[in-house]
Structures are given as structure tokens and as C-alpha cells.
Amino acid sequence: xxxxxxxxxxxxxxxxxxxxxxxxxxxxxxxxxxxxxxxxxxxxxxxxxxxxxxxxxxxxxxxxxxxxxxxxxxxxxxxxxxxxxxxxxxxxxxxxxxxxxxxxxxxxxxxxxxxxxxxxxxxxxxxxxxxxxxxxxxxxxxxxxxxxxxxxxxxxxxxxxxxxxxxxxxxxxxxxxxxxxxxxxxxxxxxxxxxxxxxxxxxxxxxxxxxxxxxxxxxxxxxxxxxxxxxxxxxxxxxxxxxxxxxxxxxxxxxxxxxxxxxxxxxxxxxxxxxxxxxxxxxxxxxxxxxxxxxxxxxxxxxxxxxxxxxxxxxxxxxxxxxxxxxxxxxxxxxxxxxxxxxxxxxxxxxxxxxxxxxxxxxxxxxxxxxxxxxxxxxxxxxxxxxxxxxxxxxxxxxxxx
Amino acid sequence: xxxxxxxxxxxxxxxxxxxxxxxxxxxxxxxxxxxxxxxxxxxxxxxxxxxxxxxxxxxxxxxxxxxxxxxxxxxxxxxxxxxxxxxxxxxxxxxxxxxxxxxxxxxxxxxxxxxxxxxxxxxxxxxxxxxxxxxxxxxxxxxxxxxxxxxxxxxxxxxxxxxxxxxxxxxxxxxxxxxxxxxxxxxxxxxxxxxxxxxxxxxxxxxxxxxxxxxxxxxxxxxxxxxxxxxxxxxxxxxxxxxxxxxxxxxxxxxxxxxxxxxxxxxxxxxxxxxxxxxxxxxxx
Numbered sequence: 122x123x124x125x126x127x128x129x130x131x132x133x134x135x136x137x138x139x140x141x142x143x144x145x146x147x148x149x150x151x152x153x154x155x156x157x158x159x160x161x162x163x164x165x166x167x168x169x170x171x172x173x174x175x176x177x178x179x180x181x182x183x184x185x186x187x188x189x190x191x192x193x194x195x196x197x198x199x200x201x202x203x204x205x206x207x208x209x210x211x212x213x214x215x216x217x218x219x220x221x222x223x224x225x226x227x228x229x230x231x232x233x234x235x236x237x238x239x240x241x242x243x244x245x246x247x248x249x250x251x252x253x254x255x256x257x258x259x260x261x262x263x264x265x266x267x268x269x270x271x272x273x274x275x276x277x278x279x280x281x282x283x284x285x286x287x288x289x290x291x292x293x294x295x296x297x298x299x300x301x302x303x304x305x306x307x308x309x310x311x312x313x314x315x316x317x318x319x320x321x322x323x324x325x326x327x328x329x330x331x332x333x334x335x336x337x338x339x340x341x342x343x344x345x346x347x348x349x350x351x352x353x354x355x356x357x358x359x360x361x362x363x364x365x366x367x368x369x370x371x372x373x374x375x376x377x378x379x380x381x382x383x384x385x386x387x388x389x390x391x392x393x394x395x396x397x398x399x400x401x402x403x404x405x406x407x408x409x410x411x412x413x414x415x416x417x418x419x420x421x422x423x424x425x426x427x428x429x430x431x432x433x434x435x436x437x438x439x440x441x442x443x444x445x446x447x448x449x450x451x452x453x454x455x456x457x458x459x460x461x462x463x464x465x466x467x468x469x470x471x472x473x474x475x476x477x478x479x480x481x482x483x484x485x486x487x488x489x490x491x492x493x494x495x496x497x498x499x500x501x502x503x504x505x506x507x508x509x510x511x512x513x514x515x516x517x518x519x520x521x522x523x
Numbered sequence: 524x525x526x527x528x529x530x531x532x533x534x535x536x537x538x539x540x541x542x543x544x545x546x547x548x549x550x551x552x553x554x555x556x557x558x559x560x561x562x563x564x565x566x567x568x569x570x571x572x573x574x575x576x577x578x579x580x581x582x583x584x585x586x587x588x589x590x591x592x593x594x595x596x597x598x599x600x601x602x603x604x605x606x607x608x609x610x611x612x613x614x615x616x617x618x619x620x621x622x623x624x625x626x627x628x629x630x631x632x633x634x635x636x637x638x639x640x641x642x643x644x645x646x647x648x649x650x651x652x653x654x655x656x657x658x659x660x661x662x663x664x665x666x667x668x669x670x671x672x673x674x675x676x677x678x679x680x681x682x683x684x685x686x687x688x689x690x691x692x693x694x695x696x697x698x699x700x701x702x703x704x705x706x707x708x709x710x711x712x713x714x715x716x717x718x719x720x721x722x723x724x725x726x727x728x729x730x731x732x733x734x735x736x737x738x739x740x741x742x743x744x745x746x747x748x749x750x751x752x753x754x755x756x757x758x759x760x761x762x763x764x765x766x767x768x769x770x771x772x773x774x775x776x777x778x779x780x781x782x783x784x785x786x787x788x789x790x791x792x793x794x795x796x797x798x799x800x801x802x803x804x805x806x807x808x
Contacts, residue, residue: 174704199703200703200704201704201706201708204706206704207701209697209700211695211697213695213698214701215702216720217719217720226702226707226715227705227706230705230706230707231706271701274701275704275705
């Protein structure tokens, strides 16, 4: 394996027709790092991955391994010369070759001596716990086993960069978790620089050193799993990592301190106070101050599990009515609503460990430190008004303050 | 319970079995019987002995093979690269496919008639060749070996191509990507991944094309010289049956035809199984 310190992607753009599938993508990958591209389908994460491999030519931008430019959108090192390994969602094993021959494929192309090929393939199969499977054909194996072969086929070549394109998406839930653990253990052991593409936040949080959240081909946030999970950069990232309750409102008052902001808002008659840990210079802080001055709309973001059920009266108390209860074992997911009688009702998503019946009144409170506020982006105005659950008595609760 | 279910399933099979027996097994068995008897119904190998000792008839095997084998290789050999390049679809694919299917749907006779006038000594093709100074005198495309071969190409290539296109476009593009990511060039990817996966399709389209070409009759009569250079084995059989009214001799020739076709098909199938198993040997290259 050729040693290197970092792979640098500079202002990479991929245009399909008049649409940018990947737009102005800049990122550095450090040796040994596990980086995940996270985003919904169609966000450009797979395209970005394929652009880095060279399988898809880039429209503009550059890719470097240390100081060596491997792609400047006009000239590129072809994918087969980059020494990258790729694992596909559908495994992409060669069906006419045995497991042994699949794993040996790259070694034979590199003209390794026969004994060396045998030794390396044996080691790789052992690493993915598939000793004794060498003579089988891929079609005789389960999805999980096939994906292990695909992983072995890549790591046997000791690639400079390992790219995994939704490798667990075709597996059933139990296998997915098992193979996720194995991937993690494998990375701990081999320290191969890895880019992992997924739409599953659990996978991203569990595996990554850094997560890159993408939307419409644009990077939304780059950060550690903790960062992304508890300190999302905008409403999109917040929504993607499990924040709900995107209520639309305006800021009544705003206090600035060096560590953060404290804001008072009003949602359908209920006064809510939020303490936001946005330090000075944080773009979210600047955005909120601007939104306060202009009186323009902002959105809340609160995790359902951060709403305390049954601690009424407390700070930010809400009296809600449970509209829909989904029992999930250790807790129930409750879609409730609150608001003045006669006015429009606001939908609130919360989690309750105590049993709750539909139609029951739920008293809830929200810790001011668990509320995030984001200035509303122009394209979010329409998007988040949709998605309200059917309300009681035929009224539709809406995430809107009249 | 199980037994009754089985006999129920057997009842459903009966129409198909009757169909096969009446339309395939019986005529074949009757043909075999005819070929092994004289006109009086006595058992005899005479029909076969006569064929193999009659130089004029025996030569039809060579004549037919010399037409069928090259054109089958050409049809399948051309179909492989065409199917490969069109595997992800190309612009105008529908029009291309349409023009390929036309000769199949029109039938041999109409295509042969068309070729006779288009490729004849005063046809457009020869006029064009002379106008472009590519030829001094009209080139003979018809009433010879070449005419039969061209006609079989027009009819056989579309079959081979369409069949292989189905095979290649069914191969996941991710396999090519995976091969490339493992370090294989385009050419290596073709020979180590795509070609082995195409082998079953190549084998089947080769067999079908060969059988079609080996049993050629109308174009050999219309576009060839049925009395000499393109007197194929089917013509020999036809002449015994309908000119000399000796169905026993004609049946024997048909049986020989079938045997040769089966022989070639089994060679191809052996090749196929070797290729499909033996790919690792190629991989070690």
C-alpha cells in the first residue's frame, strides 16, 4: 500500500443536465479515518462517492492524494489505477466465480504469485469469518455472507481508500446490526481510510469518526457523531438526526450572552423559553439575531424524547391531547396536539414511557436547554407545513402560529 | 393426499404430452422407421449406405457445413461486440432494432426476392459500386455461395444480436464497476467478467443460428446454385422425396442432418460448460 496522509477533494461539482447532483463539495479525508456521507435518497451522497472513485467523471473541481492530483475534471487517473476498493449495496460479486476466485480477482490481475494469492485470500476470508467458504459460489450464500465476501475482496488488496455504498441496506434488520459491528471491528483493526454512504443515522452515528450530512448535493454539516447528533447546523440536519416538532413562530425577545442566547417565543398561545448554546460567531446565532431584528419566522427543533411527560406544571408547560399512540415496547411514540380552544392546534411529537390512551390529556414540559431554534430557510417555509397528522374532531393541527 | 395431488398434476401434463407425442415423437419415430426400411417395408441400412457411398449426396454435408459454420461464426461474432456496445442503450436503439427485426418478419422468400433485384447484376448495389469505381464489372452477389451466405446473415444476425443483447443488458452494471475498482481495465473486464457471463447466451444463439443455417433451403434455392455449389443437404433430401418419390432415402438424409446438428450442438454445449467452469483458468492468465 502506498502511504499517504490525506485525500483532498476541492470544490468538486457533478452536473447532470441542468442540475448539480453534487455541488461545490470540498473535504479532506485523513488516513485511517472513517467518514460517513449521510443524507436521504437523491441527496447526491452516492454520486459524490462515485466521483471520488473516478467511476463518474466530475464536471469541475480537483481531487488530490497528498500533493498528487488524481482528477482535475479534465485529466484523471482511471478508477482501476487509484487503488481504491468499493463495496456495493447489491454486493456485485462475480456470479461465475467461486468465493476464492472472487477474492483472488484483484490479486491475480496484479500478478501475485500463486502461493501469495492463496495466503492472502485465506487471511482475508478469515478476517470476515468465512473460512471454509472458498469453494462456494455467491448464489449459494446469504446476503450477509455475500457482503462479507465483497468486503474481503476489497481489503485483500489493502486499498488506500475503502468506499462502501449503502453496504447494509439490502440486509434484514438483525444481520444489519451484526455486520455493522463487524465493520466497526474491522476498521478498528485495519485502520483503512473509509468513506461510508448511508441514509441511516444509526449506522452513521455508530461507525463514523466524522459525518458529512448532504442535501441536494450540498454539504450541510461536517462533524463528529456527537456534534451532528446534539448540535445540528440547521433544521434539515436536525430533522435528519431525529429532531421533530419544527414549530414555526417568531422571536418575542432575545438575550445575548457570550455562551449563548436565550429566546422567548410563543407557539399557539403557549409561551416557551429556549436557551441556545450558540457561541459568538456561530452562524446560527447570527441568523437568529437577524431573524429577531427583522421579525422573520424561525423554527423550533425538539426531540420527542426531550419532552417530559407528566412534569406539569414546569418550565415551558404544554397541555396536549394524545391523537395517535404507537406502542414501541420500551416507550410509546405519541402524536399529540395543543392549542387554544377554537384556534388551530399544533402537533407535538413526544415519547412516553407511561401508558397513554388516545384522546387522553397529556401534560408535558420542555427543558429550555433542549430546544433548538433555527432561522427558517426559504425552502423550508413550504416543506414543513405539510406532514401534520389528522387532528381530533376533524380539525387538522398545523405547525403554524396564527 | 400427496398421491392424489401428484396424479392431479399428471392429468394436467397430459395435453402437453399428447402434443409432443403427436407432433414430435411420432413423426420423428416414423421418419427413423422409414429411413431404416426399403419401399417394401423390409429392414435395411441401404438408405444410409447409399448416402455415404454416393459422392454427390455425401458432398452436401461438406457444402452445407461450409455455408453454415462460417455464417454462424460471423453472425454470433458480430453480435457479441454489437450487444456489448449497446448494453446500456444507445440513441436510436428502437430504430436499429426495428430494421433488424424487419428481415425476420418478412420471411426468407421476400428477403431473397429483394436481394435478387437489389444485389443482382443490374441492381442498385452494383450500380453504386460501379459509379464509385469500386468495381469495374458487376459483382456477383446472387446465384452463388455468397448470395446464400448474405441471406443467412441478414436472417441470422438479428436473432443472435437480440438474444445476446438481452443477456448482456441483464448483467448488473455494478459488476463492471466492481471489476474496474479491483484494478481491471476495460478489456480485462470484458474478458474476465462480461464474456464468461455471456457464454451461455453465446452458446444458445450459436446453436440456434447453426441449426437455422444448416437446414437452409429457400435461400439456397433462390439465391444460390441449387444444382451445384449450394446443393445443401436439405435440397438432397427434397429431391429424393419429391423428385424421385423415395421417402425412405429422404428420411435417411433427414436423420443424418439431425445427427450432424446434434453433434455440433453438443460440441458447443461442451465448450459452454468448459468456459463457465474454467473461467478461473482464464483468470490466472
